[in-house]
Amino acid sequence: MPVNKQWLLVSRPKGQVSPDNFRLVESPVPDLGPGEVLVRNHYMSLDPYMRGRMDEGKSYAAPQPLDAVMQGGTVGEIVASNNPGFVIGDKVVGPMGWQLYGKSDGVNLRKVDTRQVPLQAYLGAVGMPGVTAWVGLNMIIAPKAGETVVVSAAAGAVGSVAGQLARRRGARVVGIAGGAAKCRWLVDELGFDAAIDYRAEDVGAALDRHCPNGIDVNFENVGGATMDAVIARMNTFGRVALCGMISTYNHSGPVSGPADFARVLMRRITIRGFIVIDFLPRAREALAELTPLVAGGELKWKAHVVDGLENAADALGLLFTGAHDGKLMVRISPEP
Amino acid sequence: MPVNKQWLLVSRPKGQVSPDNFRLVESPVPDLGPGEVLVRNHYMSLDPYMRGRMDEGKSYAAPQPLDAVMQGGTVGEIVASNNPGFVIGDKVVGPMGWQLYGKSDGVNLRKVDTRQVPLQAYLGAVGMPGVTAWVGLNMIIAPKAGETVVVSAAAGAVGSVAGQLARRRGARVVGIAGGAAKCRWLVDELGFDAAIDYRAEDVGAALDRHCPNGIDVNFENVGGATMDAVIARMNTFGRVALCGMISTYNHSGPVSGPADFARVLMRRITIRGFIVIDFLPRAREALAELTPLVAGGELKWKAHVVDGLENAADALGLLFTGAHDGKLMVRISPEP
Numbered sequence: 001m002p003v004n005k006q007w008l009l010v011s012r013p014k015g016q017v018s019p020d021n022f023r024l025v026e027s028p029v030p031d032l033g034p035g036e037v038l039v040r041n042h043y044m045s046l047d048p049y050m051r052g053r054m055d056e057g058k059s060y061a062a063p064q065p066l067d068a069v070m071q072g073g074t075v076g077e078i079v080a081s082n083n084p085g086f087v088i089g090d091k092v093v094g095p096m097g098w099q100l101y102g103k104s105d106g107v108n109l110r111k112v113d114t115r116q117v118p119l120q121a122y123l124g125a126v127g128m129p130g131v132t133a134w135v136g137l138n139m140i141i142a143p144k145a146g147e148t149v150v151v152s153a154a155a156g157a158v159g160s161v162a163g164q165l166a167r168r169r170g171a172r173v174v175g176i177a178g179g180a181a182k183c184r185w186l187v188d189e190l191g192f193d194a195a196i197d198y199r200a201e202d203v204g205a206a207l208d209r210h211c212p213n214g215i216d217v218n219f220e221n222v223g224g225a226t227m228d229a230v231i232a233r234m235n236t237f238g239r240v241a242l243c244g245m246i247s248t249y250n251h252s253g254p255v256s257g258p259a260d261f262a263r264v265l266m267r268r269i270t271i272r273g274f275i276v277i278d279f280l281p282r283a284r285e286a287l288a289e290l291t292p293l294v295a296g297g298e299l300k301w302k303a304h305v306v307d308g309l310e311n312a313a314d315a316l317g318l319l320f321t322g323a324h325d326g327k328l329m330v331r332i333s334p335e336p
Numbered sequence: 337m338p339v340n341k342q343w344l345l346v347s348r349p350k351g352q353v354s355p356d357n358f359r360l361v362e363s364p365v366p367d368l369g370p371g372e373v374l375v376r377n378h379y380m381s382l383d384p385y386m387r388g389r390m391d392e393g394k395s396y397a398a399p400q401p402l403d404a405v406m407q408g409g410t411v412g413e414i415v416a417s418n419n420p421g422f423v424i425g426d427k428v429v430g431p432m433g434w435q436l437y438g439k440s441d442g443v444n445l446r447k448v449d450t451r452q453v454p455l456q457a458y459l460g461a462v463g464m465p466g467v468t469a470w471v472g473l474n475m476i477i478a479p480k481a482g483e484t485v486v487v488s489a490a491a492g493a494v495g496s497v498a499g500q501l502a503r504r505r506g507a508r509v510v511g512i513a514g515g516a517a518k519c520r521w522l523v524d525e526l527g528f529d530a531a532i533d534y535r536a537e538d539v540g541a542a543l544d545r546h547c548p549n550g551i552d553v554n555f556e557n558v559g560g561a562t563m564d565a566v567i568a569r570m571n572t573f574g575r576v577a578l579c580g581m582i583s584t585y586n587h588s589g590p591v592s593g594p595a596d597f598a599r600v601l602m603r604r605i606t607i608r609g610f611i612v613i614d615f616l617p618r619a620r621e622a623l624a625e626l627t628p629l630v631a632g633g634e635l636k637w638k639a640h641v642v643d644g645l646e647n648a649a650d651a652l653g654l655l656f657t658g659a660h661d662g663k664l665m666v667r668i669s670p671e672p
Contacts (some may be wrong), residue, residue: 042350046616052602060572060602060603060604111448114428177569180541223597224398230462236396241600242600242601244601245597245598245601248598254595254596254597254598255596255597255598256592256594256595256596256597257592257593257594257595257600258592258597259590259592259593260590260591260592261581261590261591261592261593261594262581262584262590262591264578264593264607264609265578265579265580265609265611266365266388266396266582266611267396268396268608268609268610268611269608269609270606270607270608270609271600271606271607271608272604272606272607273600273601273602273603273604273605273606274604275602278604302426
């Protein structure tokens with residue numbers, strides 16, 4: 001009889017999240033009731049939003065409960081079914097969390113076709129991060145041809161899609177990322193007009209060089225000094241889609257706004273915070289656009305796969321150091 | 337032969353503006369060329385935006401030149417005319433600046449009717465401040481019935497109109513102003529639902545008391561700690577019309593953004609800086625709505641009149657201490 005393995009959140013981080021905040025436990029594989037299915041997860045997603053959920057009441061959603069299985073997106077396959085909508089072997093995306101097996105009544109599961117798009121991509125470019133990028137681009141900032149768009153965390157799961165979509169709209173796209181390899185990937189593979197390595201260059205000076213006409217649009221994933229450097233160079237009527245501020249998520253104190261806030265007034269800048277869950281009715285439309293682009297190789301993506309559920313708590317830290325390269329996920333069980 | 341009197345900006349303030357930055361000079365009344373008119377100004381407007389113009393390149397418009405007549409809005413009457421569009425005695429609004437006499441080709445002058453709306457109001461509720469309030473309300477934040485709107489500098493020329501327009505849309509309106517008399521005026525005369533005296537109360541605690549359902553909309557004129565207290569209490573999908581930050585205009589250093597910027601993301605808040613000049617094509621529509629309301633006494637306003645052009649440089653300081661009560665203006669010459 002197989003055994004389930006689950007990661008629980010056992011304490012709330014003070015500032016920096018640590019593997020000590022989690023505990024790996026074994027438990028029986030759940031019994032299925034009428035209409036339920038059992039999923040064996042192949043990959044679980046690690047995403048920046050998870051850090052906010054670990055705090056009491058700080059995030060937009062209810063906090064992750066203590067001593068409960070860590071919530072999160074997964075892809076896996078049906079291994080038992082009492083539900084006529086699913087048969088054994090179906091591949092599904094869902095919120096099964098940090099565990100080997102999860103059960104569901106099927107409502108929160110989406111069957112996916114892995115013949116043209118690999119399973120991993122459903123956690124990235126054709127999953128929640130891809131939809132986030134699509135929403136930010138289309139619903140929040142809507143860059144026009146010829147505008148200069150700066151994307152931070154540009155090699156990340158969201159930023160890489162956002163930048164490619166902006167390029168497809170004819171914008172000039174400059175990415176900010178950590179490391180020469182990521183920057184090369186952005187320019188050589190993804191077609192960004194330029195990339196700035198924040199580890200090696202002064203971001204402000206590099207923005208001056210790569211954005212000679214200033215910055216019209218900012219898809220912001222990082223916050224802090226990176227965001228300050230971008231906003232300080234924004235043109236009149238500039239728009240900021242505030243999607244994330246990963247540089248600040250492990251701070252315990254308040255996070256103050258743009259260092260030159262007077263510019264927001266003088267340049268008539270719009271800053272809009274957004275969260276993908278507010279746009280879920282548009283997800284189908286987003287995926288209808290993203291899926292063929294990914295299948296056809298026009299929209300490129302990369303996964304950074306950490307092997308083994310037992311390494312999930314350690315792997316989470318990669319998000320905040322930027323040591324990962326591509327959409328961060330953990331392989332829980334091998335794909336058949 | 338009458339003599340013109342003019343205030344020149346002779347030095348750029350470092351931080352706090354001072355009367356020493358200006359010089360009052362006498363000069364000949366200008367001769368008129370073909371098509372030109374001579375205006376004797378009755379009132380000149382003192383407005384917060386003037387402070388930004390005194391700095392080199394900090395504002396949205398070209399800086400006020402040194403050793404030139406201070407620019408600014410005026411109301412006055414035609415005293416000589418070579419222009420068939422104007423006759424002696426016509427009352428006009430225009431940008432004649434800080435001087436007794438100004439000449440114009442008429443293009444930047446608007447004839448006004450003082451039979452139902454007094455001349456002073458054309459510098460306030462039916463002038464640039466009124467249009468600013470109308471634009472912010474209608475184009476930027478569009479409060480809905482039942483929403484809670486907080487207006488800072490609520491007894492000011494812009495804030496008082498913004499708050500009354502929000503009330504007319506059925507919103508719950510809370511004003512922040514300095515002093516018990518201003519607060520009483522807001523509630524008793526203008527119909528605000530509540531007013532907070534920032535000199536006497538903790539603004540945050542008072543907001544908690546007067547906004548039990550949080551804050552949906554902020555018409556922001558003050559910036560700094562006042563804005564921080566408002567944004568810290570904003571509801572999901574809150575909107576901020578960033579119209580001014582008068583608390584910061586005399587600072588020489590950078591002005592940082594909201595102290596709790598993480599809330600902008602978590603609560604999906606939109607902050608939009610705006611300037612009335614970007615919406616000038618809508619001014620006619622705004623004035624068409626505001627003028628009958630002012631004429632009919634439904635939209636209330638107040639002028640704080642400082643007597644004598646020679647006192648203009650001193651009077652400017654009132655804007656930043658909040659010691660004025662109503663739209664601040666200087667009487668340059670008596671209305672006939």
